[in-house]
Amino acid sequence: MESYDVIVIGAGHNGLVCAAYLLKAGYRVLLLEKRTVPGGAATTEEVIPDQAPGFQFNLCAIDHELIHLGPVVQELELTKYGLEYLFCDPVVFCPHPNGQAFLAHRSLEQTCAEIERYSARDARKYREFMEYWQRLVSALAPIFNAPPKSLIDIAGNYDLGKIKDLVASVGSTQKALEFIRTMLTSAEDLLNEWFDSEIIKAPLARLSAEMGVPPSQKNLAIGAMMMSTRHHPGMARPKGGTGALTKALVNLVNALGGEILTDQRVKQILVDEGRAVGVRTANGTEYRVKHGVISNIDAQRLFLHCMDAADVDAADPNLRERLERRIINNNETILKIDLAMSEPLRFQHHNHQDEYLIGSVLIADSVRQVEIAHAEPAMGKIPDADPSMYVVQPTMLDPSMAPDGKHTLWIEFFAPYQIEGRQGTGLNGTGWTDDLKHQVADRVIDKLAEYAPNVKQATIARRVESPAELGERLGAFKGNYYHIDMTLEQMVFFRPLPEIANYKTPIAGLFLTGAGTHPGGSISGMPGRNCARVFLQTQQPLAQTWRDIRNSLKSTLAAVLPKS
Ligand SMILES: Cc1cc2nc3c(=O)[nH]c(=O)nc-3n(C[C@H](O)[C@H](O)[C@H](O)COP(=O)(O)OP(=O)(O)OC[C@H]3O[C@@H](n4cnc5c(N)ncnc54)[C@H](O)[C@@H]3O)c2cc1C
Incomplete structure (x- = not known):
């Protein structure tokens, strides 16, 4: 029987990040991944090889923003292992049914100049709004990049710029109250407070709702940061697709002597006298550990199913x-x-420019349409009467992802996991069947064709994955790609529950990482890095605390001493 220092369950990007930090600290690490490829929701795969050979598809994540708010790429030197980020500019295009459009560039100035064409007031307010959120995000980033209960770690993340942004955001009673109010309100209320034009509000509402809730949901106006981070630090995609991030992490893990075994679904955590001592996989193999088991799968599946x-x-x-x-x-x-296409989309009713296709294309006609898109899934309904969607033509920024002159199209459509009234039918009793998923996809494409009529004749092949299939592929509980919802009462020291929010669990040697832990889902690597820090802290409490205090002092001194 093989024995390791640490086993990581699941080779999602967070599991890989966590493993890389532990390998760097000298631990012998094994990752066990249930799929044939590592990466979880961060893969790029040639999934229609018969009809569309050579077309590479991002099956899940595509646009990376949050990873640029933390140090993972630099600390792990991922560029040395093959990672190259291509930044998008423009970042968002949202055509409006009236023939106008919202076009956001990476530059705030350029975006405001675009908005100015519709409303001078909204252009002015947009600048103020984005600057407010950029300060807030800068002030909050140190909290995202540390275990939620590790005050020394959090303090160590503040440099002079971030301290200034913190003071500017909450540094007086008035500002602190404004911040609390902002956290308590909804994206919709906040957007109505700031802007007049639907053409600005609808795309911002759509991006806010990427948190996985309708824009009217109270306590989640923080979704507004999804637009502000596109201006700064920017929105990027790994060259070659999101899977190139995974590939770089795999290269690093291999270079450091780590092992990744695929097609290894962990079925059981082995516990001896209250301590995690190993795992058993679905094929009956047992692996033992000396120091710990780290789960990249969520707490519900871990404790209730494994x-x-x-x-x-x-x-x-x-x-x-x-x-x-x-x-x-x-x-x-x-x-x-996912579509393989012979030519790119053409927004013929909106004075088509190829630059529209560099960033994300949002089909968000109104805040109400976005509201329905997110409210109906919660009730088990499919919001396909007038579909809102998030579309990307990745091959416009990175032609290497398809054969010469050809393109891929990535479409995300929010839908329920369990369909109301169809319990017990379809895949896993969710109601989803092949016929149904294709019917829904047809309606989504019909809607897109209202804006880009060439989408149908340019389609060479398509792949549709239902919510139930996505859940199966990721092993995600009820298909939740954030592992658990990203609502305020499940964030920071409540994620996933207060008693297991600092990556540790009541079982000695059993740790949690991944999207279901602080600071949550998306491509950030932060849960993986934070978990590694907590693990090291438990193994070498004095050495790690001393390292944390030293780093904290260093950055505090750098913050207060004038630069020579
Ligand atoms: C369609 C879609 C689009 C998205 N778009 C974006 C985007 O554009 N930008 C963005 O930032 N985020 C996006 N996300 C979210 C983001 O991809 C995820 O939140 C993130 O990748 C989660 O990473 P993770 O490592 O925490 O977990 P996961 O990627 O879920 O990794 C968990 C791993 O564990 C494995 N596993 C599960 N069960 C077992 C088991 N029993 N034994 C062994 N292994 C197991 C899984 O196969 C998987 O590899 C998107 C998600 C989806 C589904």
Whole structure:
């Protein structure tokens, strides 16, 4: 039987990031991945090889913003392992049914100049709004990049610029109250407070709702940061697709002597006297560990599906019930459409320019349409009467992802995991069948064709993945690609539950990372890095605390001393 220092369950990008930090610290690490390829929701695959050979598709994540708010790429020197980020500019194009459009560039000035064509007031307010959010994001980034309960770590992340942004955001009673109010309100209310034109509000609402909730949901105006980060630090895609991030991490893990075994679904955590001592995979193989098991899968699946109830109850008699009843999963997930195309989309009613296709294309006609797109899935309904969607033509920025002159199209359409009234039918009883997913995809494409009529005749082949299939592929609970909902009461030291929010669990040697831990889903690598820090802290408390204090002092001194 093989023995390792650490086993990571799942080779999603967070599992890989976590493993890389532990390997760098000298631990012997094994990653066990259930799929035939590592990466989880961060892969690029040639998934229609018969009809569309040579076309590379990002099956899930495509636009990377949050990873640029943290140090993972630099600290792990991922460019040395093959990662190259291509930044998008423009970043968003949202055609409006009246023939106008919202076109956002990376530059705030250029974007305001675009908005000025419709409303001088909205252009002025847009600048103020984005500057407010940029300061706020800068002030919050140190919290994202540290375990939520590690004050020394958080303090160490503040440099002079971030301290200034913190003071500018919450440095007086008035500002602090304004911040609290902003956190308590909804994206829709906030947008109505700031802007007049639907042409600005609808795309901003659509991006805010990427948190996985309708724009009217209170306590989630923080979704507004999804637009501000596109201006700064910017929105980028790895050259070759999101899978190139995974590839760079795999190269690093291999170079450091780590092992990644694919087609290895972990079925059971082995616990001995309250301590995680290894895992058993679906094919019956057992792997033992000396120091710890780290889960890149969410807490519900880990504790409720991969552990003996008696082991969990012995460590915390309330945990299983709290995981079952307290964690919120609002039933919203994604129906994903990938097209191989002979030519790019043409927005013929909007004075088509190829630059529209560099960033994300949002089909968001109104805030109300976006509201329906997110409210209906929660009720088990498919919001396809007038579909809103997020579309990307990745090959415009990176032609290497398709044969010469050809293109791919990435379409994200929010849909329910469990369809109301179809319980017990379709895949895993969700109601999703092949026929249904194609019917829905047809309606989504019909809507896109209202804006880009050439989409149908340019399609060479298509792949549609239903929410139930996506859930199966990722092994995600109810298809939730954020592992658990990104709502305020499940963030920071509440993610996934207060008692397991600092990556540690009541089982000694069992740790949590991944999208279901702080600071949450998306491509950031932050949960992986934060978890590694907590793991190292438990292994070498004095050495790690000393390192953290030293780093903290260093950055505080750098913040207060004048630069020579
Ligand atoms: C369609 C779609 C589009 C998205 N678009 C974006 C985007 O543009 N930008 C962005 O930032 N984010 C996006 N996201 C979200 C983002 O991709 C995820 O939040 C993020 O990749 C999660 O990473 P992770 O490593 O925490 O978890 P995951 O990627 O879910 O990794 C978990 C890993 O564990 C494996 N696994 C599961 N069960 C087991 C088991 N029992 N044994 C062994 N292995 C197991 C899985 O196969 C997987 O590899 C998107 C998600 C989807 C689904």
